[in-house]
Amino acid sequence: MSVLLAYCDNRFLRYTGKMSFGLYMVAFDLANTVAARRYYPHEAILSDCMFVAPGLVLAYCMASISWFILGCPILSLKNASIARLARRDAALAA
Secondary structure (H helix, E strand, O other), rough: OOOHHHHHHHHHHHHHHHOOOHHHHHHHHHHHHHHHOOOOOOOHHHHHHHHHHHHHHHHHHHHHHHHHHHHHHHHHHHHHHHHHHHHHHHHHHO
């Protein structure tokens, strides 16, 4: 069981989990784009494999950028609101 816990505690996997929704959205559009542009129609597997690795890297980079532009600021607003509500509740209780 400790091997599984060590695997799940990997920094890369935790970071990927944070931006998983953005990765899902970007990878979906990228997969549709790749499927629409087959350079070798008679060899579909070769055509798809040529774009899988660069497409995954591009999708990961785009999802990471979207996490830093949208995800982090929105979560910081949530945390600030929670802290403000806690201070208000403490002031009302006193």
